[in-house]
Amino acid sequence: MQGPDPTPFPIDHLAGRGAPDTPALVLKDRTLTFADLEREIAALAGALKAAVPEPGARVASWAAKGWLTCLLPLAAPRAGLVHVPINPLLKRAQVAHILADSGASLLVGTASRLKTLETGDVPAGCVILEEGGDWGAHDPLGPSRGDPDALAAILYTSGSTGRPKGVMLSHANMALGAASVAHYLGMAADDVTLGVLPLAFDYGQNQLFSTWYGGGCVVPLDYLFARDVTKACARHGVTTLAGVPPLWWQLVEAEWPADATRAMRRLTNSGGALTVGLVDRLRACFPDAKLFPMYGLTEAFRSTFLDPELVGSHPTSMGRAIAFAEIMVVHEDGSECAPGEEGELVHAGPLVAQGYWQDAARTAERFRPAPTSSIYGGTAVWSGDRVVRDEEGLLHFVGRRDAMIKSAGNRISPQEVEDAALATGLAVEAVALGVRDEKLGQAVELVVRGNSANDTALKKALAAALPNFMQPRTIHWLESLPTNPNGKIDRTALARELGA
Structure with a gap:
């Protein structure tokens, strides 16, 4: 199979990938064809440029999946701006950090979320607009002709190892990522992608990009x-x-x-x-x-x-x-x-x-x-x-x-302990952590989801499968494991609870 085209392009050109009259985005109240998508991105880009005329300024969004969060990733770069999507599950302190760190000039969000912000949470000079508000009438902007290596987005990590840090992505990073994924998945014009992952997450954002690259349709869902x-x-x-x-x-x-x-x-x-x-x-x-x-x-x-x-x-x-x-x-x-x-x-x-x-x-x-x-x-x-x-x-x-457990001079891979627990069939999910121990340096603690009645059987199975130095000191049984805003298991929360 011939590989995808390696030529980078401005990310907003994805709006023109599909046939004009085919569905591109199914919203709660209407469906946008690719022609609609291009027209509305052009209009939004024009409004953004009028609101934030400084090239390269950061535009943040804090809202659930919908018209705004699906179009901004293309409209902001088209206007020469940098999109900063904020996960709608984050709270005001985390949002304040992202706004300050990015130096956002504009924040667009859901009214209920914006009301939670307190004095000092928004940088001086940052304009706040409510989602669905009146942007006014402005000249639409056609497909950009900028440098594909120009900065197009800053995606903030979930902050599992401290405060979120912003990863800088160019047009080319995201456009070639869309081309690559669409190619190996075999995305086509008759595909319908259900967008359940957060759009502030690189994997979630690619739900949009790879589908549109293939000319298909996205149905965002919270x-x-x-x-x-x-x-x-x-x-x-x-x-x-x-x-x-x-x-x-x-x-x-x-x-x-x-x-x-x-x-x-x-x-x-x-x-x-x-x-x-x-x-x-x-x-x-x-x-x-x-x-x-x-x-x-x-x-x-x-x-x-x-x-x-x-x-x-x-x-x-x-x-x-x-x-x-x-x-x-x-x-x-x-x-x-x-x-x-x-x-x-x-x-x-x-x-x-x-x-x-x-x-x-x-x-x-x-x-x-x-x-x-x-x-x-x-x-x-x-x-x-x-x-x-x-x-x-x-x-x-x-x-x-940086997650390896060091116990009594041994380097232990959490993955190996977790795999052994899951292989028994007695645990549905498993997380192994190193917890501070005065004698060992770190002791292995295992957190699992499953039936605690299997505790003795799991200990016996692990005793047979793993060497002594890898045996969990304690097995903690939970009905559910905590997840971070991107839906991944929150190891940091578990470590904090166990005193790791």
């Missing part, structure tokens, strides 16, 4: 319960569903009538590894859909995917590099690891972001010169993730370097 997702899939004939593991567990435990799965062609996963048990459940729920396990990081958007044909034989693999990504596994000195050797995953190529907004120190830590073996060269993202490439060239996640 859901409360799994049944909201199943109903929407049936109502709209959804063909594509993206999720993270905690969401998938909610969905596979729900009832899926035939009309909700009949049109489904593909499921895509990122934000955490799939387990063998979850893969089996997804295949049972969606027998005709292809399953695409993927690995990514906001600093380089997406790095790898596993061919659905290999999911059965390699269910826990991260797969291979996507188009426009060069993935290396290297030693501490930057030399390439041999197959079977553990090393750090390093990502080079045009999907690599431009660094962290106004944070030279943290940028220098993560964005460094590519290893000498790199084909692309230039700046690479040194992920901090430990992986192994097998003899077939498939990548396998070991754990994060």
